[in-house]
Amino acid sequence: MKRALDINQFLHGGDYNPEQWWDEPDVINQDFALFKQTKINTVTVGIFSWAKLEPQEGNYDFSWLDEIFDRVEEMNGHVILATPSGARPAWLAQKYPEVLRTDNRGNKRGFGGRHNHCLTSPIYRKKVYEINTKLAEHFGQRKSLVLWHISNEYSGECYCDLCKDAFRKWLKNKYGDLATLNHAWWNTFWSHTYNDWSQVNPPSPLSEMGNKGMNLDWKRFITDQTISFIDNETAPLKKITPNIPVTTNMMAGNPLMDPFAGFDYQKVARHLDFISWDSYPAWGNDSQTTEELGRNVGLIHDFFRSLKHQNFLVMENPPSRVNWHNFDRAKRPGMHELASLQDVAHGSQGVLYFQLRASRGSSEMFHGAVIEHRHPEKTRAFKDVTKVGKDLEKISPIVATNYAKAKVAIVFSYDSYWALQDAESYSVNKNIWQTIQKHYRYFYEHDIPVDFVSSEDDFSQYDLLIDPMHFLMSKSYLEKIDNYVKNGGKIVGTYISGVVDENDLAYMNEWPKELQEIYGLEPLETDVLYPGQSNLINFEGKEYPVHDYCETLINCTGKVLATYSTDFYQDTPAIVEHSYGAGKGYYLACRTDYSFLEKFYEKIASELVPEIPITKFNDRVSIQIRENKSEKYWFVQNFSDKEEKIELSCELVNLLEDVKDKGIVSLKPFESKVYTLSR
CATH class of the missing domain: 3.20.20.80 (Glycosidases)
Known part of the structure; x- marks a missing residue:
């Protein structure tokens, strides 16, 4: 039911x-x-x-x-x-x-x-x-x-004896035996191999906090509990x-x-x-x-x-x-x-x-x-x-509507987030969520609906997937995005992606084949910059600053959209476009400012801007859509402490004021208007 x-x-x-x-x-x-x-x-x-x-x-x-x-x-x-x-x-x-x-x-x-x-x-x-x-x-x-x-x-979380026993049972159910657990957690390191289940405990400052597989499984256990x-x-x-x-x-x-x-x-x-x-x-x-x-x-x-x-x-x-x-x-x-x-x-x-x-x-x-x-x-x-x-x-009639159907989705994986936050080498603050916010910004400012998807969701309904800093990728996820792009989807990936598998163990010898085929390259080295340091990339004849992370790329078979401007990797690829099957993969090997992302997404996603009978003149105004089969409603909101203007291409009903508006309309500071085509 x-x-x-x-x-x-x-x-x-x-x-x-x-x-x-x-x-x-x-x-x-x-x-x-x-x-x-x-x-x-x-x-x-x-x-x-x-x-x-x-x-x-x-x-x-x-x-x-x-x-x-x-x-x-x-x-x-x-x-x-x-x-x-x-x-x-x-x-x-x-x-x-x-x-x-x-x-x-x-x-x-x-x-x-x-x-x-x-x-x-x-x-x-x-x-x-x-x-x-x-x-x-x-x-x-x-x-x-x-x-x-x-x-x-x-x-x-709780670390009592009941929870410790439940954690051990959860691990037994997942791994079956200690040999499999020891391999998944790479317990030969520091001689941490277990030979009895009673030796396994949750992460604790009194014992072990550095085992990546243990830390990740504890988060998964807390979720399941x-x-x-x-x-x-x-x-x-x-x-x-x-x-x-x-x-x-x-x-x-x-x-x-x-x-x-x-x-x-x-x-x-x-x-x-x-x-x-x-x-x-x-x-x-x-x-x-x-x-x-x-x-x-x-x-x-x-x-x-x-x-x-x-x-x-x-x-x-x-x-x-x-x-x-x-x-x-x-x-x-x-x-x-x-x-x-x-x-x-x-x-x-x-x-x-x-x-x-x-x-x-x-x-x-x-x-x-x-x-x-x-x-x-x-x-x-x-x-x-x-x-x-x-x-x-x-x-009140809008309660019977839904948010507009999205053609763009951002991938977010808790497993990957936990694993990357726990990883050394990539600086103390990875700014994972801030990076997602930067990528989201173009779509919000252009009033393009966006969904978020887990690695287990269905991607087929989306024209564009944005997949930033996806550090941990399982084999099943790799196969899923491979099929998505082959069948006509577009995906944007970034630095620090596909580094480890679902057990937080590093992929060996080469980058996963699926990622090589999607993006037409392999990352070789990640240069982690200090907060006061930066580099530049050249994109369409203009230079844009990059910070924090710069990957060097090898075996690049795609179209190079931008190159590094300085350092030992000067003139090497930084942004790459690659056709694969009926779709395309875009790889951003460095962390850029929004100034670059705005131009980049304008190049690859401008056709996704929805048709709206309302024109705004700056990004301080947001337009969101709710709809059903017969009606559309536009929420027009001024997130500024200054008056802003919009222009209506046809006469619209202003529900909050019970009037009809047309042409140029003023929005007072922090004012909202809700429009529809008819009563």
Whole structure:
């Protein structure tokens, strides 16, 4: 049975913890009155509520939550019900101390914090299964329930004896015997050969941190153990409420806006019905322009949307400030509406906040909220949220559309990312995600839709694959891209690719044959430059700077597009184009600035720019497309604090203002417009 998020309006609301105010009913009455004012139609409840739901072992009290469901249903709203496994009650930790985590130095944690639980613990899994069963049985038929939100921001690792034993079993299942494991981890180095499974332990500063195969397999194990925990969480929900989809809130880094890399989200996504993520960009920071940050947020939206190649949900989003940023600056006027509509433009089915009412005490009491501690109706955040609520009502038909189909995909592999981050020789900071952001920039600025794909996805629907810094390549992946290019696809590869196999063992004697045939060359040596050093390449009669990495190439049979200008490899190939079968491979042997990438992609990808009845005059304006079989909608957003202009080639309906526009149109600072051809 397909488990989709079936809604007819954009979700607007967020995390709500009424149990904090249960002895002050006037506060809760005020909340629901303010929800009506701000067009809040969705509450996410139950997160971190275990102690209120089960105050003593086996003694459940759902009456308070029943009242919240009743009140939401009175306002024809939606409930996202969370499972409480992200933070266990004190009685559980006291009675069953095995549920608490052990760090990589062998220290057992005491009660406290979030995510302080062992993923392996049978008792913790049993208790989570029990309370999830009770929640599903009790609330599963409520008409307002639209989505299960399991746990909260899964993260972290445990090194207790239970987890060590589980790791050994995982390795036995993967390798079969110690001889195979010893070879895969290259354990003859430093005399690390194992002759008994009990000798195998996870990476630890107290023992071994330098074994690449061990480190990589530990990350894979943590991924699979997290998936196993998720499957245990979701089993009763899927059994009792088969029509209600399941999600969990994923994370991105700040300020880099890279995906959380503690485990593999691409694998985890297969065990969820719907993707959600928590968006906390540092709007108004002093190191990026709003345009630059907006581009990086657009990229991470595209990443999470691509996990299941369907619309997603921004589960958490700050109404204004964030208490855990180093500097908690408030959003400038207009920025909240800009950010919220960008969420929707890239495929979000709503805008949800952390948090609806600010906590009076504890660790997140100063985190921004829709309803602040004092004069809640007077705050700018409250007014901004109200404006967004009205916007979402005006564009409600768009909820039945999808983000535009992409012809370009960027390959991202967690295995490769982990392995390259763990590799010496290539400098301390490889800037893998920043490199992806640079390649993405051309497509974002030219309003070309982009997907992200794993090494196991189907590539056949894409005209162009961008495959930067793909350090670890399995044999199956090599065969896949070989077939993709042979059959007419175009691929862009870069320096530091195809260096090791799936066990993080170096490819010997020559570069993999598939890569030689695709790119028509072989990398021989990587010159790693110091931060203050650079080289130049000559491309179409103009010189462009290159930094960090310069590979020398041999056996080059392709067309040389650029050569190095200095150093011992002066005049040798730096950028190569090679025809293979019906397709082409492009190899970038050095790290360039965007100034080169812009010209390069203009040369090979300009035909992918979609036909849009809107012309913009600079890259500070972004245009994103959502569509279905009968309609297209264009989100036009000004990520500048200056007025910008656009030109419409035909009359378009401006949904936010309920007017028709044509010709030259002005966009105020941070303003968004949403257009369609007809009402």
